[in-house]
Amino acid sequence: MRTTVATLHAELVRYGLVAWTAGNVSGRIPGEDLFVIKPSGVSYDELTPENMVVCDLDGNLVEGDHAPSSDTAAHAYVYRHLPEVGGVVHTHSTYASAWAARGEPIPCVLTAMADEFGGEIPVGPFALIGDDSIGQGIVATLAGHRSPAVLMQNHGVFTIGKDPKAAVKAAVMCEDVARTVHVARQLGEPLPIKPEYVDRLYDRYQNVYGQRSPR
Ligand SMILES: [Zn+2]
Numbered sequence: 009m010r011t012t013v014a015t016l017h018a019e020l021v022r023y024g025l026v027a028w029t030a031g032n033v034s035g036r037i038p039g040e041d042l043f044v045i046k047p048s049g050v051s052y053d054e055l056t057p058e059n060m061v062v063c064d065l066d067g068n069l070v071e072g073d074h075a076p077s078s079d080t081a082a083h084a085y086v087y088r089h090l091p092e093v094g095g096v097v098h099t100h101s102t103y104a105s106a107w108a109a110r111g112e113p114i115p116c117v118l119t120a121m122a123d124e125f126g127g128e129i130p131v132g133p134f135a136l137i138g139d140d141s142i143g144q145g146i147v148a149t150l151a152g153h154r155s156p157a158v159l160m161q162n163h164g165v166f167t168i169g170k171d172p173k174a175a176v177k178a179a180v181m182c183e184d185v186a187r188t189v190h191v192a193r194q195l196g197e198p199l200p201i202k203p204e205y206v207d208r209l210y211d212r213y214q215n216v217y218g219q220r221s222p223r
Pocket residue numbers: 098099100163164
């Protein structure tokens with residue numbers, strides 16, 4: 009899991025989701041009440057499996073020479089409350105954060121959004137870093153949606169997945185649709201997709217699409 013989490017940070021850079029050190033990936037260690045997360049303030053090209061940090065589900069440091077990411081409490085809260093989640097990602101990616109700055113959900117106006125998010129990408133409350141309020145906002149907002157991504161108001165994106173790679177994919181796709189819908193908005197009002205079609209697209213993509221492999 010240290011290797012997986014360290015390696016996946018390169019994807020945040022590759023897809024242009026992060027500036028400086030402002031973004032992080034974590035992954036739950038299967039069968040343990042532990043997760044691996046980025047060390048705080050270490051640049052992406054210096055991340056190695058060895059300098060990843062292991063924390064318990066209260067966000068306490070268990071193993072590692074560095075302090076864990078300043079977003080660790082939010083990741084820990086998600087793992088504590090959503091046992092099916094195996095990976096969490098946080099970024100301030102530009103277009104998605106622009107929607108967050110307005111406190112506006114991204115409407116489901118693209119079939120790719122229906123596929124991946126099953127509807128709009130919702131907005132969670134404004135929350136200050138330092139306690140459980142970001143984690144609470146993430147979990148409460150995602151509970152009412154199929155989306156694996158939530159825009160935290162005035163802040164940025166948190167995504168979840170069955171594993172860290174799925175959470176990274178959701179972060180990449182969130183930024184992609186945030187950008188496209190933003191561009192569409194410049195030229196007029198994007199057309200909504202009927203909820204029944206959103207349901208059909210979501211079901212097909214989640215259950216049928218792609219290489220069939222045991223889950
Ligand atoms: Zn942040």
